[in-house]
Amino acid sequence: MRRSKWQVVAVAAGSVLIAAGCSAPGDDDEAAQSEPTAAAEQADPNADPNADPGQGGAGPDTADIPDPVAEVNGTEVTKKEFVSVFQSQYAQMEAQAQSTGQPVDSDELKKQIVEGLVGSELLRQEAATRGLKVSEPEIDKALAGFAQANQASTDEFIAAMGEQGMNRDDVLEQIEKQLLVEKLIVDEYGEFSVTDQEVEAGYQQLAQQQAMSGGGQSGGGQLPPLEQVRGEVEKQLLSEQQAQAMQKFSEELRRDADVTEHL
DSSP, X not given: OOOOXXXXXXXXXXXXXXXHHHOOTTOOHHHHHHSOOHHHHTSOTTSOTTSOTTSSSSSOOOTTOOXXXXXXXXXXXXXXXXXXXXXXXXXXXXXXXXXXXXXXXXXXXXHHHHHHHHHHHHHHHXXXXXXXXXXXXXXXXXXXXXXXXXXXXHHHHHHHHHTTTOOHHHXXXXXXXXXXXXXXXXXXXXXXXXXXXXXXXXXXXXXXXXHHTTOSTTTTOOOOOHHHHHHHHHHHHHHHHHHHHHHHHHHHHHTTSOEEEOO
């Protein structure tokens, strides 16, 4: 289970919420997360990170995206935040479409991303209301973890994020938001856990999905034994629980929120 190189930092919980909304029960979430992040790998290293992401280059046209894309209790969700997530999600779905033959529904994806970013902002605001905070050492540790997961130094990781229009301050800000939301979810629901039975069932599901996609024994892509990947399977299941909790809580918060969407 190879980690994606230059895996995108989630914009707060936005990407997690979007993934939860896009994934139906039984979808190959692990496979989706293990695919190379096309938006990063296909990025032009000579491109100007300050240029309008909707102008030129490969990928979807974002020139007509409004700024802001939404307001949440008076706080703007910017076009820059939207485009960062949209381009990454679109590239991943486009890569998957090559194997499924189903085209990417750009309009539906935009809707899901706006909903995810709105939910992310609602969660961030609730965390601030509760007085939850993230320390600089926690942010530095998470940044080092992202870099290590992508087999890079922190400077290399920051540079790669620059190819997606994010400077160092942007990356640190999004990591802070992500950690803040994670603390909120633990504060609301407590720590998550999975049983050995759930890990075994998750592993079997991954094995079946890989076999159906042609990656079984005949395809030379058989999964390693469970004990070799138990930690990764457990981490994936915990991430799914967290994503479901984020989605549920953001929906509850939205009922009493003042939200305006422009897309």
